[in-house]
Amino acid sequence: MKRTPLIAGNWKMNGSSIFVEEVVSTFSSFNDQHVDVVIFPPFVYVETMKKLLSNSLVKVGAQNISTFSEGAYTGEISGSMLKECQCDYVVVGHSERRVLFHESDQECLQKVIMAQTHGIIPILCVGESLKEREHEQAFSVIEQQLMAVISDSRVNSQQLMIAYEPVWAIGTGKTATPAMAQDMHHFIRSLLSTHLGQDTAQNTRILYGGSVKSDNASMLLAQKDIDGALVGGASLVIESFTDIIRAASSVKRV
Numbered sequence: 001m002k003r004t005p006l007i008a009g010n011w012k013m014n015g016s017s018i019f020v021e022e023v024v025s026t027f028s029s030f031n032d033q034h035v036d037v038v039i040f041p042p043f044v045y046v047e048t049m050k051k052l053l054s055n056s057l058v059k060v061g062a063q064n065i066s067t068f069s070e071g072a073y074t075g076e077i078s079g080s081m082l083k084e085c086q087c088d089y090v091v092v093g094h095s096e097r098r099v100l101f102h103e104s105d106q107e108c109l110q111k112v113i114m115a116q117t118h119g120i121i122p123i124l125c126v127g128e129s130l131k132e133r134e135h136e137q138a139f140s141v142i143e144q145q146l147m148a149v150i151s152d153s154r155v156n157s158q159q160l161m162i163a164y165e166p167v168w169a170i171g172t173g174k175t176a177t178p179a180m181a182q183d184m185h186h187f188i189r190s191l192l193s194t195h196l197g198q199d200t201a202q203n204t205r206i207l208y209g210g211s212v213k214s215d216n217a218s219m220l221l222a223q224k225d226i227d228g229a230l231v232g233g234a235s236l237v238i239e240s241f242t243d244i245i246r247a248a249s250s251v252k253r254v
């Protein structure tokens with residue numbers, strides 16, 4: 001089974017109109033078929049980027065989606081609005097949203113369903129904290145976060161991507177070793193296989209996130225069950241991001 005690697009750039013609450021222009025001019029004619037690229041700018045830049053990248057294979061996604069369809073929910077953005085902006089993907093359950101904005105597994109489930117209802121592919125983030133890893137709870141935490149979503153029969157498992165982002169590796173410069181990341185990715189794939197079947201497990205892309213840089217991307221992406229990267233800080237430096245994309249495009253799996 002061949003899973004095309006996917007490199008996603010999560011800008012978080014960073015960027016500006018000038019940075020949008022720089023990124024768009026870098027990727028305006030991107031046409032590498034060996035790697036999928038998705039950029040997740042803040043909401044306000046999604047529509048512009050999508051339009052400006054219409055001749056490029058680079059896709060654009062949103063960093064969040066409301067659990068509500070419409071109404072008096074100040075500050076929220078709905079699935080239909082994202083669809084109108086031709087948003088292709090949405091990040092769900094990023095640890096920053098789980099920790100800082102107290103998003104629960106139940107809300108993540110609702111967001112996944114909402115995205116899929118509008119034809120947007122959710123990337124469900126899962127990840128353990130340092131304390132949980134030190135207490136040897138990493139695997140049970142990931143299992144709980146994953147099962148909260150995949151065990152619900154309303155979720156379309158064919159239209160779902162997973163990102164394993166250990167919280168202790170995000171923005172810290174500490175990356176999981178390739179072996180450590182591969183172990184968790186293998187575990188996630190085995191859960192997918194047990195609960196959704198072998199075919200779905202083999203078809204689902206599982207990304208790694210947490211201090212992915214140009215100098216560690218190749219080793220991580222070479223692992224059998226690592227199908228791409230969700231890149232934070234390094235996606236804000238165009239040269240680093242393009243280096244990571246190049247690494248993914250030429251990677252040979254071990």
Ligand code: 13P
Pocket residue numbers: 010094165169170171172173209210211212230231232233234
């Ligand atoms: P960093 O690459 O900055 O560690 O961020 C990872 C991340 O949270 C991507 O969603």
